[in-house]
Amino acid sequence: MSDLGFIHRFVPATLPGRPPLLLLHGTGGDENDLIQLAQALAPGSALLSPRGKVLEHGMPRFFRRLAEGVFDQVDLKARTKELADFIAAARKAYDLSAPVAVGFSNGANIAASLLLSAPDALSGAVLLRAMLPFEPMPLPDLSGTPVLLLSGANDQMIPAAAAKRLAEVLQASHAALAYKAVPAGHNLTQHDLNIAAEWLGKLGPEPLA
Numbered sequence: 049m050s051d052l053g054f055i056h057r058f059v060p061a062t063l064p065g066r067p068p069l070l071l072l073h074g075t076g077g078d079e080n081d082l083i084q085l086a087q088a089l090a091p092g093s094a095l096l097s098p099r100g101k102v103l104e105h106g107m108p109r110f111f112r113r114l115a116e117g118v119f120d121q122v123d124l125k126a127r128t129k130e131l132a133d134f135i136a137a138a139r140k141a142y143d144l145s146a147p148v149a150v151g152f153s154n155g156a157n158i159a160a161s162l163l164l165s166a167p168d169a170l171s172g173a174v175l176l177r178a179m180l181p182f183e184p185m186p187l188p189d190l191s192g193t194p195v196l197l198l199s200g201a202n203d204q205m206i207p208a209a210a211a212k213r214l215a216e217v218l219q220a221s222h223a224a225l226a227y228k229a230v231p232a233g234h235n236l237t238q239h240d241l242n243i244a245a246e247w248l249g250k251l252g253p254e255p256l257a
């Protein structure tokens with residue numbers, strides 16, 4: 049579907065009481081990438097899966113970067129706002145509560161940016177291979193927002209220190225953070241998926257927000 053401002057896929061819930069998931073793909077992915085993964089991680093949840101609008105050598109992303117790990121902050125700010133507006137429009141169109149983001153790499157970075165600058169857009173997040181996208185000033189109030197951050201201990205793309213700094217900022221913002229560095233590189237492993245499935249399975253019924 050191409051309405052609501054983003055090309056996207058929407059898969060309705062098949063089980064009641066599960067939070068909807070917002071799927072955010074990595075660089076070069078699209079709206080189809082994470083659907084099967086999400087169905088395995090959280091069976092029955094509604095899935096909202098937009099395609100990033102920025103093209104880097106033809107590869108979709110959610111915001112521009114100047115180099116690997118060096119982000120165009122003006123674009124990031126505008127794209128984060130645009131994504132928050134899409135979430136609001138999709139919640140109305142599909143009658144959804146605030147979603148839990150499941151983001152990988154570039155998708156995890158814009159999910160982190162949403163948490164830090166538009167905290168009401170999400171009810172939680174699974175951040176797979178994320179880093180701190182910017183230093184928020186002031187810190188958002190993420191009291192009680194559940195966040196799972198899984199970094200790869202041998203990730204060549206996301207420096208361990210940048211992932212750790214994201215964990216520190218989320219903790220200082222009072223998110224209910226679970227943070228693990230798994231024995232992996234940038235790519236996801238079965239270990240990641242097991243941890244994410246267990247974490248998502250423990251989330252309560254969808255929040256009323």
Ligand code: MLT
Nearest residue numbers: 075113116117153154157
């Ligand atoms: C980013 O640009 O968001 C990160 O470097 C990860 C990625 O390449 O997607």
